[in-house]
Structure formats: structure tokens, C-alpha cells
Amino acid sequence: QSSVTLWGRINTTVESQKVGAGDRKVVVANNASRLGFKGQEDLGGGLKASFALEHGLNSDNGAATGDFWNREASVQLSGAFGAVRLGRWTPGSYFATADYISNHNHDTGSSSDELYSFATFKQKNKVGYFTPTVGGFSGEFAVGAGEGAEPRSLDISGNYDQGPLHLGAGFSKVGSAKQFAVRGLYELGSIVLGAYVQREDMGTGANDSRTIARVSAMYVMGASEFHLNVGGSKAGGSIGSNGAKQYTLGYNYNLSKRTKVYGFYTAIDSTAAKSAGDFSSLAAGIRHNF
Template sequence: MKKIALVAAIAAFAAPAAFAQSSVTLWGRINTSVESQSNNGGDRVVAVQNNSSRLGFKGTEDLGGGLKAQFFLEHGLKSDTGAANGPFWNREAAVQLSGSFGAVKLGRWTNGSYFATADYISMHNHDTGTSSDNLYAFGTAFREENKIGYFTPNYAGFTAEITASAGEGGPKRAFDLSANYDMGPIHLGAGYGKQGDGNQFAIRGLYEMGAFTFGAYWQVEDNKVAVGTKAKRNIGRVSGMYTMGASEFHVNVGGTEGGGTACPVSNLCNTGGTQYTLGYNHNLSKRTKVYGFYTAQEPTKGDKGKFDSFAVGIRHNF
């Protein structure tokens, strides 16, 4: 009993010192809109819409000598119903060591090729909800779990990410490469992903010119194993933003060919088509905004995949 008491006393004494070297942050985003939606040319319905709301934890321990241990846990929740959205840590579950050499990361997280291209220019609602980019090729070479990755330090505005997904559980191994250059008003990016016989490549540019910001990306998807579809398709999008005080005015237009990979009805990769959004944001603070937008996607032929929505919403970061 004396030994147990001694061990407990030592643990109680040591715990504050251990926690003093670590920091854990709770963070997240609640983004919800009310919308009038029409699917496949049908009657309009009113919907309360979740826009990729999330809850996350991240922590850092300073190991000395510039070395740090970090963890990231992020859950995507449905703000319209309060339900979980798939596996609990469906957005990120990872641990990493970082230092002057960069960072080595293990676990699950969204591929850098997406953040370096399509996500970077989706400024009006952070590529979320019904106005999110429904053209970008997620179906080919986009495995997010069971990964190991290396992140470079920032060299005069240049950063890169290299990741590989293990082939456990049956899927073929996947690789994802991305690079970004951010210096002054010029922001460039590129991403490449490969899994089995399928691959995708994209480039992105964004330029800030006073109150105006202009962005664009171009992606080529090549899915040689697709059944009943053309192996390749090209995808492109341009976006613009004008800021005036707390107000932001947004427009973006994109288009895609049919082909690449089999996809759901809500996507245009089967038939090809266009998607565009007009939006307005009013920033009440650095963390809270109200917004409105009209978004529509038009298939090249027929009503399959046709969609449009008028929306107003609130986004709060914490």
C-alpha cells in the first residue's frame, strides 16, 4: 500500500509539469443556411442546409531543440440535424513530429492536392454546402486514410507535401503530391494524385489586386479503369472577389467534360456541364459572417444533375 501511495504521489506531482509543456485547443465551425432548392428540374423545396460544419481538437508539446509533437482530430458534423457525419473523426485523425526539417505526419487528413488547387480559389463559402465545387475530380486517386506524409519547411514562400497511402484493407496504394507558392499578391499551386491506373493533375493561380482577387484552376482526370465512361476529362473554374469594407461580392464559373470516373447523380462528370455561383458575404467580425448566394449547375444534356439554390446563412468560427 505504501508503494502504491508513493507512486500516486509521484504521478500527481509530475502531472502539472507534463501538462505545462503541452497545449490543447478546441476549435470548430458552425455553418448553416436556409435554402430554396430544385433538383433535376423538379419542384422547389425549402431546406435547412449544413455547410461542412466541424469540431476539432489539436495539441502541441514542445520537445526541445525546435522539435514538437502534435496531434489533430477533426469531426465533420451535420449542423442541420446534430447528427455525426460518418466515422467520428472523419475529417482528420493524425499525429506528427515537426521541426526545422519540416514535418512527418501519420493518419488521415484531406489531400494537399485539393487544398493547393480547387479549395484555394473557392472563396465565397469556403467550398462548402450546395455551392461547393461539384466539378473537381475527387473520384480518382483521392484516398485520405492510412497515410504517411512529409511537409517541407517554407522556403521563400514555397511549400510542398508528399504523401503515400498504404494498401491495407484492399485498396491499391495511393500517392499525392502538392506544392504552393505564396509571396506578395501572387499565389500559385499544383497537385497530383495517383492510385492504380487512375491519376489526376491540377494547377492553380490566384492574384490579389487591391480590393479585387482573381483565381482559377485547371484539372485533368485520367481514370483508365472507369467502366462505360471516357477515360479522360478536363475541369476548370475561375473565381473573383471584390471587397468593400465588411462586404464581399463573389462570382465563380466552372465547367467540365463528361468522362473520367463514374459519379453520383448530383455530379456533372457523367454528362459534363457548367456550375456557377453569385454570392455576398457580410463580415460581422473576424469569426462571424452572414451571407447569401445563388448557385446553379447545368448538365450538357437532360435534367440529370441539374440543380439550383437560393440561400442565406450564418457562419461562426470558434
């Protein structure tokens, strides 16, 4: 037996939610809790083999989510050339943009980014190449097999880190649907500012495109973090595809590097008729990494 690392995160909130025109209700909510197994083998000459299995679970009711290893199931060979990976994992185009600036609770649960376009978010049956990091730059190039049942997918992303400046971009395409996004994040001492702009083309014909934008700000004071996220997208329709504003105010208190207690207020103001797509939540929770 080799050395396998078991890790994960339980992130649970108690929330007072208002969904659409419904009554306000109390909800115990999961915020992307997970359990993972990973390991690495040194093959000599700089070559390494590794695997990762990551399971998403509902920390509020104990349910496993759809595909059990729905966050990652991969095997990889890496070396000076970079890395080649096979299997299922989260698109790099998402990590490089929307996820990167979500400092508050990392784009999970009811305060997650409802506006970012997931139309081309492909996780399964992928082959990926990851560049080594050169001069602060790293990139990912992934192709998802359609397996005769759906269109081939493509996901290309890059990240650039130099001192306090962090830039990223992502492009993805599934059939005729595609999206492109750029992101920046800057550290000004105890202040961190981030933003992304995304252009989506759902490839379904007329009125199938939109622009999405979001800014985030974090102020760190000792163990406390103060967060503000504001995003918006024009054009009518459902939240899913377009037309809404969203903002989140958050406060985190870090009990340790692994554990925090936090609270937030998040609200989505949809352009849908009669507040059908509106949502707001006042929440308090615990996030524990292990």
C-alpha cells in the first residue's frame, strides 16, 4: 500500500431564505462539502503518477450527490513537460475566472455566483494537458469526448501570477455553445480586489448571447475578513441564462487556518416577472477543513 491522503471539508450553514414570492423559511444548507482521496508516486527522473477521487456530499442531510465522485476522478502523469490527465474534473476555465475571485466561501452554497455561465461546463470523459508554470504562467488544455452521444467539448484556460497581480482567462466550447472570460485580482496589503467579465453565446439562435460581470472586494483584519461581491448581467429571461443582479455581503472569522465561522447576506434581483427568480438569504455557518 502507498500513502493515500484523505482530506475534505464540511461547510454547513443555517439560513433564513426567501425564494421568489414564497414565504421566508429556515433552511440548513450544504456549501459544497466534500471528501477526497489522493496520492502520488515518484517514478524517478522527475516523472510522477498521481490520482484524485473527490466526492461531493450534502452536509445538511447526508445525501451523496448524483455521480458519487462528481468533483474529481482522475489519473495523471506529470513531469518537467507538465501533466497529462484522464477522467473527470472541474474545468480550468471556471477555476481561472468565477471561482478565483469568490474569496467569500469560494463560490459555494446559496451565496455562489448564479450569473456565471455554466452552459459549457464539461467535467466528464476528458483528456487534459497542463503546462508547467513558466514565468508565472500556467495553462490547461482539455478535450471532452462526446462518445457518439454529445458534441466534443473544449476547455482552455490560463493563469498568470506575478507578485500581487493575478490574471486569468478561460474559453470553453461544447458544440455551438461557447463562453470566454477574463479575470483580474490584485492584493493591496489587507485589501484584495477582483473582477471578471464573461461573454456567453449559448449557440441556440437569436438572443442567445449575454455579458456577465462581477467584482469582489475583501478586507482582512487579523482573523476577520469582510467581503463584498457584486455581479450583474443584462437581457431578459431566467437567472439561469441572463438578466439579474446579485450581491453578497460576508463576514468570516478564522478560528484557525482550517476552520472558520461566518455569516453572509446574499440577494439576487432577477429581471423575471413578478420576482419569480428573486432570492435572498441571511446565513450563519461553520466551515471545517480536514
